[in-house]
Amino acid sequence: MEALASLNPPFQSLPYFSSTPRTSFPTSRVYISNRNPFFTFSVRAQMGSTEGSASITSYTEPVEEVLKIKEWEVGMFQNEVAASQGIRIRRRPPTGPPLHYVGPFEFRLQNDGNTPRNILEEIVWNKDVEVAKLKERKPLIALKRAIDNAPPARDFIGALKAANERTGLPGLIAEVKKASPSRGILREDFNPVEIAQAYQKGGAACLSVLTDEKYFKGSFENLELIRNAGVKCPLLCKEFIIDAWQLYYARSKGSDAVLLIAAVLPDLDIKYMVKICKLLGLSALVEVHDEREFDRVLGIEGIELIGINNRNLETFELDISITKKLLEGERRKIIQEKNITIVGESGLFTPSDIAYVQEAGVKAVLVGESIVKQSDPGKGISNLFGKDVS
Ligand SMILES: O=P(O)(O)OC[C@@H](O)[C@@H](O)c1c[nH]c2ccccc12
Numbered sequence: 420m421e422a423l424a425s426l427n428p429p430f431q432s433l434p435y436f437s438s439t440p441r442t443s444f445p446t447s448r449v450y451i452s453n454r455n456p457f458f459t460f461s462v463r464a465q466m467g468s469t470e471g472s473a474s475i476t477s478y479t480e481p482v483e484e485v486l487k488i489k490e491w492e493v494g495m496f497q498n499e500v501a502a503s504q505g506i507r508i509r510r511r512p513p514t515g516p517p518l519h520y521v522g523p524f525e526f527r528l529q530n531d532g533n534t535p536r537n538i539l540e541e542i543v544w545n546k547d548v549e550v551a552k553l554k555e556r557k558p559l560i561a562l563k564r565a566i567d568n569a570p571p572a573r574d575f576i577g578a579l580k581a582a583n584e585r586t587g588l589p590g591l592i593a594e595v596k597k598a599s600p601s602r603g604i605l606r607e608d609f610n611p612v613e614i615a616q617a618y619q620k621g622g623a624a625c626l627s628v629l630t631d632e633k634y635f636k637g638s639f640e641n642l643e644l645i646r647n648a649g650v651k652c653p654l655l656c657k658e659f660i661i662d663a664w665q666l667y668y669a670r671s672k673g674s675d676a677v678l679l680i681a682a683v684l685p686d687l688d689i690k691y692m693v694k695i696c697k698l699l700g701l702s703a704l705v706e707v708h709d710e711r712e713f714d715r716v717l718g719i720e721g722i723e724l725i726g727i728n729n730r731n732l733e734t735f736e737l738d739i740s741i742t743k744k745l746l747e748g749e750r751r752k753i754i755q756e757k758n759i760t761i762v763g764e765s766g767l768f769t770p771s772d773i774a775y776v777q778e779a780g781v782k783a784v785l786v787g788e789s790i791v792k793q794s795d796p797g798k799g800i801s802n803l804f805g806k807d808v809s
Pocket residue numbers: 594596657706728764765766767785786787788789
């Protein structure tokens with residue numbers, strides 16, 4: 420340690436490590452590295468494989484830094500809780516971000532702990548960084564003010580049920596989607612407002628608007644434009660939500676509903692977020708992909724809308740029989756008893772696909788690709804249902 424201090428003058432002003440074992444947060448120093456590169460570079464070099472022996476005992480760093488470190492520790496704890504619920508997606512890279520800076524140099528240290536295992540994990544890690552930045556610019560207090568001025572939330576689930584009763588077909592959530600990581604660009608001439616208006620005219624009950632920019636080429640601007648253009652269909656903010664702050668943000672931009680992905684969120688997060696949604700007047704569409712996720716979500720009080728995604732977001736595999744499989748037996752009964760509305764999501768292209776998932780028990784469907792690709796997305800809806808539902 421002394422050698423380290425003499426090698427690195429900044430070390431003296433930084434929190435130092437005691438020898439208290441902290442095996443549950445084995446790599447916290449790597450995260451510090453991002454902020455204090457000079458320091459960490461040395462620590463890595465000096466401490467090598469002494470994983471698990473570091474803990475912060477002296478707070479000579481600014482409070483803000485210390486809080487960030489704590490936040491990271493909480494993130495690591497979240498990974499453990501999530502894993503115990505069968506969630507494979509880690510909220511943050513366990514060994515910190517791959518980029519490191521040493522003086523003027525930047526280098527990348529790739530290892531298992533900072534390389535995302537699949538696309539969903541990559542998206543979540545990026546979202547974590549994105550949200551942290553946005554949050555700094557717009558703290559919750561500012562969002563609460565913005566929410567007071569936002570257009571009021573409309574009844575998303577009510578609109579789906581009404582459409583289902585009116586047409587006898589599943590209520591449609593039509594997705595305003597320019598691109599996806601699995602399918603690339605779906606539509607070059609992409610005018611979100613025109614597409615939304617065409618969907619409304621074609622009989623969509625609700626709309627889903629992708630807001631993720633990096634992977635789906637969506638935006639909150641699109642959502643606001645659609646809302647401000649006077650489109651009546653309630654709007655789902657299609658985002659990767661990992662932080663309750665995003666719920667406030669979505670509401671402040673005029674959303675009526677949000678997506679919560681069970682493959683990403685542990686039960687406690689879902690519970691907490693569903694409560695906040697209720698406070699804000701937002702409907703929560705909780706998305707599941709397999710039996711385990713479905714059973715977890717069915718066990719949470721207050722959930723009214725569950726989406727079964729036929730696409731596995733980790734592998735992109737698409738199989739519409741997932742909807743059927745998940746709605747067999749006991750679960751179907753629980754859904755009826757709890758009066759939960761089920762949405763069949765992804766990979767629906769034809770009237771027979773719609774009939775298939777309706778037979779399985781869905782009262783609503785979420786469709787993007789098959790309708791957004793057509794020159795008139797409104798007509799796309801009649802093609803999808805095999806009849807005019809406007
Ligand atoms: O374009 P499709 O195959 O009709 O799918 C729409 C929708 O289900 C899909 O975009 C989706 C469902 N869940 C998601 C979660 C994140 C991003 C996208 C999605």
